[in-house]
Amino acid sequence: MFDIKSLFSRKKDQVGVSPVVASKSKENGIPPKKESKFELALHAFALLNPKNFFTGKKQFVGLDIGSSSLKLVEILGEKGSYTMNRFLVVPLTKGIIVEGTVADIDGLAEELSRLFNNSGCKKKSIVTSLSGYSVIIKKATFPQMEAHDLQETIHDEASKYLPFDNMDNVNFDFQILGRNANNPNQNDVIIVAAKKEIIEGYVEAIELLGMSLAIMDVDSFALETMYQENYEHEEKDVVVIANIGASITSLNVLRNATSIFTRDFPLGGNMITEAIQSQFGVPVEEAEQIKLHGPEGDELAKGEFFRNTLLPLADPLCAEIERSIDYFRSTYSDEDVKMILLAGGGANIPGIVNDLSQRLSVPVEIINPFKKINYNRKMMDVDYIKEIAPIAAVGVGLALRKLGDK
Numbered sequence: 344m345f346d347i348k349s350l351f352s353r354k355k356d357q358v359g360v361s362p363v364v365a366s367k368s369k370e371n372g373i374p375p376k377k378e379s380k381f382e383l384a385l386h387a388f389a390l391l392n393p394k395n396f397f398t399g400k401k402q403f404v405g406l407d408i409g410s411s412s413l414k415l416v417e418i419l420g421e422k423g424s425y426t427m428n429r430f431l432v433v434p435l436t437k438g439i440i441v442e443g444t445v446a447d448i449d450g451l452a453e454e455l456s457r458l459f460n461n462s463g464c465k466k467k468s469i470v471t472s473l474s475g476y477s478v479i480i481k482k483a484t485f486p487q488m489e490a491h492d493l494q495e496t497i498h499d500e501a502s503k504y505l506p507f508d509n510m511d512n513v514n515f516d517f518q519i520l521g522r523n524a525n526n527p528n529q530n531d532v533i534i535v536a537a538k539k540e541i542i543e544g545y546v547e548a549i550e551l552l553g554m555s556l557a558i559m560d561v562d563s564f565a566l567e568t569m570y571q572e573n574y575e576h577e578e579k580d581v582v583v584i585a586n587i588g589a590s591i592t593s594l595n596v597l598r599n600a601t602s603i604f605t606r607d608f609p610l611g612g613n614m615i616t617e618a619i620q621s622q623f624g625v626p627v628e629e630a631e632q633i634k635l636h637g638p639e640g641d642e643l644a645k646g647e648f649f650r651n652t653l654l655p656l657a658d659p660l661c662a663e664i665e666r667s668i669d670y671f672r673s674t675y676s677d678e679d680v681k682m683i684l685l686a687g688g689g690a691n692i693p694g695i696v697n698d699l700s701q702r703l704s705v706p707v708e709i710i711n712p713f714k715k716i717n718y719n720r721k722m723m724d725v726d727y728i729k730e731i732a733p734i735a736a737v738g739v740g741l742a743l744r745k746l747g748d749k
């Protein structure tokens with residue numbers, strides 16, 4: 344199993360690459376497969392502020408900054424007895440986060456400030472994440488060499504592996520996964536990279552609040568953390584987590600609770616809202632309400648809408664999930680998908696669970712980040728928890744991160 348979470352350290356005027364954490368794993372059981380631009384595996388990387396580093400177990404607040412909403416998750420306690428103490432989701436003004444980038448730093452800071460005030464959360468150290476738009480995760484093979492040599496090689500030869508010519512403006516990290524199955528002289532290596540200016544956008548907005556960014560994670564990796572904490576699994580178990588957001592859908596295929604394949608595509612809830620907007624000839628806000636609650640009318644008409652209008656509008660999304668999983672199945676022919684877990688707001692589209700299950704002939708469930716995490720029952724009832732489960736999943740994974748948890 345691989346699990347990098349190695350650190351990006353940041354001084355005041357410089358975002359640099361921290362010492363690399365070399366993998367402990369030798370053979371990680373990743374099966375041989377053809378090269379593909381979709382062959383990515385997920386990692387986290389952290390942006391370490393030494394001021395926050397009192398103990399390796401300091402707890403942070405998880406902040407899922409989506410393009411359509413902000414989710415704050417505070418989890419208290421220790422492994423085995425975690426309790427979600429706070430959860431708050433608030434809509435985010437369109438245009439603040441665009442394609443995974445902070446397009447309006449002041450606007451984000453303002454909305455975060457409101458979120459923190461309304462939540463009552465007093466924690467000042469934040470764990471947040473980049474999504475598929477803003478982070479590049481690439482698998483490559485390299486001759487065997489020491490980690491520090493590999494760091495230099497990646498830096499110098501980056502353009503071979505990453506879509507960047509100049510790595511001086513990029514934060515990257517990597518993990519050596521183990522020997523390549525076809526060529527034992529080579530190591531499989533995962534490279535995670537993000538433009539410094541993208542990370543800086545989040546850092547600046549958070550610092551405007553008087554808070555600090557402790558760890559910068561990746562959405563799909565946060566889901567992996569959440570899965571590891573909540574789901575029993577066997578070594579051979581292959582599970583797909585599909586995170587259907589507003590602007591992007593990310594698939595993360597886990598084997599033994601560790602990412603072996605990921606894919607993102609720019610389809611999500613917005614696409615459905617836009618379709619309703621043009622079909623019904625209504626403004627975007629009204630289209631969003633129709634999507635969530637159905638058109639005005641009796642329950643029968645609403646049921647009809649969800650079955651005969653909404654689900655067909657989600658068809659391109661479901662078809663793309665189907666295509667991606669078919670691609671995974673053909674590439675990793677030894678692996679048998681055991682289950683698909685749906686996360687993100689799109690998981691609540693009525694009928695999507697059955698639709699995907701029929702398309703792919705695999706059990707599909709809405710993800711449950713509260714299987715083994717308790718919650719503050721004075722503030723949240725069972726129905727509320729069920730409704731927020733897929734929306735809170737990334738935030739729960741973020742809130743579970745600790746600086747010492749490599």
Ligand SMILES: Nc1ncnc2c1ncn2[C@@H]1O[C@H](COP(=O)(O)OP(=O)(O)OP(=O)(O)O)[C@@H](O)[C@H]1O
Pocket residue numbers: 408409410411412413474587588589590591592611612613631634635686687688689691692693734
């Ligand atoms: N019951 C529901 N039926 C249909 N769509 C829903 C429902 N609940 C939420 N959604 C949709 O889910 C999307 C929001 O999901 P989520 O909060 O996961 O997105 P996000 O994190 O803001 O976006 P992204 O990750 O793409 O940047 C919106 O498009 C919203 O309309």
Ligand SMILES: [Mg+2]
Pocket residue numbers: 408409410562588589687737
């Ligand atoms: Mg999201």
